[in-house]
Amino acid sequence: MPELPEVETVRRGLLGLVIDKTVTAESHDTEKGFPNTPHDVQTFLVGATIRDVRRRAKVLMIDLSSGYSLVIHLKMTGQLVYVGETRFGAGHPSDSLVNALPDASTRVTLTFSDGTHLYFNDQRKFGWMRLLPTIEIPNIDFMQKVGPEPLSDEFTSKEFIQRIQRRKNTSIKAALLDQSVLAGVGNIYADESLWGAKIHPARRVYTLSKTELVLLYTELRAVMNLAIEKGGSSNHTYINAEGKKGSYMDFARAFRREGQPCPRCEATIEKLRVAGRGTHICPVCQVL
Template identity: 75%
Template sequence: MPELPEVETVRLGLADRVIGRIIIAEMHDTEKGFPNAPVDVKNFLLGATITGVRRRAKVLMIDLSTGYSLIVHLKMTGQLVFVSPDDRFGAGHPNDSLINTLPDKSTRVTLSFKDGAALYFNDQRKFGWMKLIPTAEIPSLSFMQKVGPEPLDASFTKEAFKERFTRRKKTSIKAALLDQSVVAGIGNIYADEALWGAKVHPTRKVETITEQEFTDLYNEVRAVMSLAIEKGGSSNHTYVNAEGKKGSYMDFARAFRREGLPCPRCGTIIEKIRVAGRGTHICPHCQVL
């Protein structure tokens, strides 16, 4: 799914497009989709103006003028795509662009705006969700209580990074990196990329990671996340930004989904193994046990 850089890319795109727009209707085609409470939808979603779009870890928060917020998790295949009336079949937009074909069979929620624009929440695998809750209740959500620090926050130090792992001494470094309560926002792509960058084998137990390796991992996590945001995230199949367009980080990937190709550092063929139940890409020469 979208990891931190993909969710941040969506957030930036939405902030440009939906803030100030007024929601006049919502339609959804699955019960899992959202607004579980019809009364709240009627009173706090319809007619609301969007006032802000925030992100914490991989969760998006769309704040409304009514004091409620839409909370969204895209999980593996979720998308939030904004389409203005001018976009459809407009000049300069490729014919194969998603925006000309939405809604489609993966569309779970459609939010219609007063000016004719729409925001589509699509999710092929239906793992994602969208909820409507009072904005003031967000900080007390169990997710917000448990989630670790944002890796790109200026206040997030190398010392804090290392300290977060003390609770996961016996597990693999990859499983710990994927644990959202340790550090927020890392997923399968950027875990592999950061481990490759720091030359750390993903199955290494956390308690065996040296001071220098923690320093390298800290720097790599931040560098990889920053570069990915700059490139608009990674796209394999389903991920798109708020304009329905793909990101380009995969052009810069050094290990992820590069099995069978040479390691950019030493030329050894990248291998794919399984760690913590996830497909994992390593250079067997650079990342030794």
């Protein structure tokens, strides 16, 4: 799924596309992804106008004039794609991505008063979308447990170290991926930041020096900020609100670069398994 930079990219895209649009219809598949009652949908979604699009951790919130919000987690393969009235012509780079919607992975369709649409697609059906009173969002389980935003101005290296060290006995990669430690880090940016800080992902947290952790903090924020600037990372499923791919993968230094040279020392990048996840390292820069 989209990690923090991808979700933030979707948020920024949606802001420019759906603010002030009024929902006139909604449809969704019955099996999964949108469990609200038809009554709630009719009362609090249909007829409401979109006022804001916010993000916390990897969760998006679309605030409505009804006092309710659509709360969305894209998990691994979720997409939120806006399709305007004027579709791209045949041959346009985005043509095949966007003109074909809705498709077999479309779970929810919103129709706006101007005839345009917002689609929630999710091939693997891990993602979810639900309609909640806006003021109740901070009370849901996810929001209660999730850690601080790593890119906020108030998030210091001191706080990073303090929170990471709550998981002293596990691997540093597992600690980075733990959403209750800090919000928004996933497999890509865990590998990229560990490469940047020259730390082996399987190192136990208690073995890391303060200097190493400060460097990791700096690398993590740099890598995520760069990824936002580049519009996120794209595999075959991630696209932004306009149906476009991000370009961070062109800048990736370890993630999915197994067999290619390390940009720092030319050693061959290797793939291994840490914390149950595919993990990419430079075996020379990052040693146990």
